Amino acid sequence: AQTVTQSQPEMSVQEAETVTLSCTYDTSESDYYLFWYKQPPSRQMILVIRQEAYKQQNATENRFSVNFQKAAKSFSLKISDSQLGDAAMYFCAYRSARDSWGKLQFGAGTQVVVTP
C-alpha cells in the first residue's frame, strides 16, 4: 500500500518570500501521478500542480514549482513570491497509474500562513 507523508503541520511565510512544503511517499510502483492540492477556508479543493512520474522535468505553474526526486520518493512544492491568497491547507496526493479508477491518496496536509 502506498503512503503519503507530510511532516510539516504548519509553515509560515512573509508576503513576497518563498516557502517550500515537503512531501514523501512510499510506493513500489514506477508509474504514478503526484499532485499538490490547495484547500482554502472555503473548503474547495483546488489543483495546484501535477507531476507524472515518467517525466523527469519538474512541473511548474506560475509561482508554484515542484522538486520531484523519484529515487528519493520526494515531491516538494515551492511557492515563490507568496501572496496573502496563498494562505490555505496544502495536501500532497498520490495516484497509481495502475489504478484505472483513479482514486487519490492524500497526505496529512500542511497549513500555510502568509504574514504581511
Added chain:
Amino acid sequence: SAVISQKPSRDICQRGTSLTIQCQVDSQVTMMFWYRQQPGQSLTLIATANQGSEATYESGFVIDKFPISRPNLTFSTLTVSNMSPEDSSIYLCSARTGLDTGELFFGEGSRLTVL
C-alpha cells in the same frame, strides 16, 4: 475540467437521523468518489461510485452506514445513516473525467455537524 456542486453545503443534524448529500457534475464523468474529512484532518476515501454498479467501499466503511447511489454519469448521492457525533465531518464529492489527466475535480464539500 468539471464543475461539481454539492447540496447541502452545511447542515446540523440530530443523533440517530440520516442525511443524503447530493453531488451534481456539469458534464459526464467516469468515476465518482466520496471522501470524508474529519475536523483538522486529511481526506479519507469512503467509496468509489461507478455508474450502473454498486459502489466499492474502502476498509472501515460499509454500505449500511454510507449507502451511495450513482444513477447516471453526472449525479451521485451519499447518505450518512444513523448519525452520531463522530460523523461530524466535511464530505467531499469528486470525479474523474473521461479525458483522464490524472487529477480529480472536487465539489465544495458538505459540512455536517451531528448533535
